[in-house]
Amino acid sequence: MNKLLLVSDAWHPQVNGVVTTLQITKEKLEDLGVEVYPLTPDGFRTVPLPTYPEIRLSITSPSTIRRKIEAFGPDYVHIATEGPLGMLARKWCLSAGHPYTTSYHTRFPEYIAARAPVPLNWSYSFVRRFHNAGAGCMVSNTTLEKDLSDRGFTNLYRWVRGVDQTLFRTEVPPALDLPGPVFMYVGRVSVEKNIEAFLKLDLPGTKVVVGTGPSLESMKSRYPDTVFTGPKFGDDLVAHYRSADVFVFPSLTDTWGLVLLEAMACGVPVAAFPIMGPIDVVADSGCGALDTDLKKAALAALDIPGDRCRAYAETFSWEASAQQFLENVQAANEAALSGQLNSANAA
Known part of the structure; x- marks a missing residue:
């Protein structure tokens, strides 16, 4: 049985696409016979991230991380985040000469720029060094792959996400009865999600925001005509999706957007900007309207049939996603070890 160390600074009780992706991938890898050890903030003392207390940063030491990793004895190491745990695991891998893979889930430089006056090239310099030292970096789509390649990222592997087709379905009655x-x-209610681009639109009917985050209370006060439900989970979340005629995705910083597939699996068409994420998920499926004018996209999406959206979402599975992840890990490690062997022979 292969043993995989999965390192992530993002883990439950956080609720976001990264955590969902990693937790489901762990489960599906275990179904494939892989023993997965998650090295996460669980079990460490944590402190809140300034300006974003929902994100907790682990406080630990290199020696503690070394002991945990060596006690597990992984065949493979995958580092999903560039936080404290990711940095310490990376340090161990480089010191021990152990290949590792990474995945690029979040446009970290853009998130920082949305909150602080930090030049993008500074942040990209950091994340590029972090990922390029590994054996391979997994990306979710073609647009992100090209963007990172143009910025000097190397050894990029494609890793497409899935959707839980059993949970997200069309048979659930709507939870809301609204005009x-x-x-x-x-999704997350925070500044980097660009939600106000949606809330400012002059649209008929009702706008609904499902989720929580650091900007929730301020947005409630500024947009009293919008229905804010708070976070929803499981069948309750599905029933809220089923209450929508159009799913509006205003983000300019996401690399994929799991919620896009979740909405379509529930038979709800998508309206979004024609950028990374929506371009790659919705593509030419006919299941969404992408336009630089978000109002125009939202109104156009009203004419898209829900059964078309559901059929398209059924082409994405977490089982296939986990299999692709595992193949990427194995291929990247083989390439790295082969390169080390060739270098040693040449020496």
Whole structure:
């Protein structure tokens, strides 16, 4: 049995696409016979990230991380985040000469720029060094792959996400009875999600925001006509998706957007900007309207049939995603070890 160390600074109780992706991938890898050890903030003392207390930063030492990693004895190491745990695991890998893979989940430089006056090239310099030292960096789509390649990132591997087709389905009755049409956003309520681009639109019917985050209270006060439901989970979340006529995705910084697939699996068409994420997930499926004018996209999406959206979402599975992840890990490690062997022979 292969043993995989999965390192992530993002883990439950956080609720976001990164955590969902990693937790489901762990489960599906275990179904494939892989023993997965998650090295996460669980078990460490944590402190809140300044300006974003929902994100907790682990406080630990290199020796503690070394002991944990060596006690597990991984065949493979995958580092998902560039936080304290990711940095310490990377340090151990480089010191021990152990190959590691990474994945690029979040446009970290853009997130920082949305909150602080930090030049993008400074942040990209940091994340590029972090990922390029590994054996391979997994990216979710073609647009992100090209963007990172143009910025000097190397050894890029494609890793497409999935959707839980059993949970997210069309048979669930709607949770809300609101004046229609209902335009809905689901996700973190924070500045980098660009939610106000949606809330400022002059649209008929009702706008709904499902989720929580650091900007929730301020947005409630500024947009009293919008229905804010707070976070929803499981069948309750599905019932809220089913209450929507259009799913509006205003983000300019996401690399994929799991919520896009979740909405479509529930039979809800998508309206978004024609940028990384929506371009790659929605593509030419006919399941969404992408336009630089978000209002125009939202109104156009009203004409898209829900059964088309559901059929398209069924082409994405977490089982296939986990298999692709595992193949990437194995290929990247083989390439790295082969390169080390060739270098040693040449010496």
